[in-house]
Amino acid sequence: MVLALFKRLLGRRPKMPRDQITRIPRAVRKATEPQVAAIQAALDEIAALPGLADIALNKRAPKGFYAAAARLVAAYDAYVEAVAKHMNLGTAARPGTPEGFRCCYEQPVGVSGVEALLIYRTIRPWRDFAEVAKRLAELGEAQFKEIQQRHTGKDPEKIAMTDAAVEEGRLAFARRGDLCPLLDPQTHRCRAWEARPNACRMHFVVSDPSGSDPREPGFDKVVARNIRLPVRQQVALMQIEKRMMLGVAPFLNAGLLQMLQFCEGQTIPEVGETPPRFAPDGQPAPKANRNNPAAKKFQKERAREQRRAGHKKK
Incomplete structure (x- = not known):
């Protein structure tokens, strides 16, 4: 038991390319202060929205939530691109692109509650969402089993994120x-590119991207640069997530599936927003064709004309 404890504390833990720590040079941090300020402004905007803690109760986001979340994503993208330019990462392969799609085997990636809400809102209207959701469920269950098998604690349902079983299971x-279920297997492009997780936005592979497939012998030799949110902004995002009280799983597959279960297959609209309609099969309901002769408005008009014609005959 003591030896196992020492091995866990001091032994070499398995790492994946997205786990690699990239230290941002001081000069680059100084040069990207405007981008960091924009990230903080977007976080402050989300934090100031009334009713964040009511999302779990009302199944509705505060008014303006998704626009603010989109501004957060845009600000983070600007920061990543600015840092990448200063660090000469322009030719590095990235997840969700034909050049770096092998990075998408390294999944599921981590997500915050804000990210999960934004991604779910993006993918729920997809015509093939039912198939995507089924795949998310299969992969989420498979990943949890891999972690459970390596957990040595008494309760297999309670596993800390810092447990070695999580890293080994991942x-x-x-x-x-x-x-990743969000990747188009034909084009090798991310279908949720605008709303993709931060763990994908931050990731640049500077070694041969073919080694990014975890099944390749050289996977543990992959060299990556990961441009994470600055620490202060990471803490601010965590505080927002705690206030939302959604308890979203920290991994993409399970987190999105939780969103689906939470809103019972529907969407999570903003307060005052008309939610989209879905047909019984789960697909978006077709929009009414107002020019269709069988439409209700034309039926009403014909009924009125028939009544008028009947009155004239009398």
């Missing part, structure tokens, strides 16, 4: 060779 799951 790596074992990645080596299954399952692509």
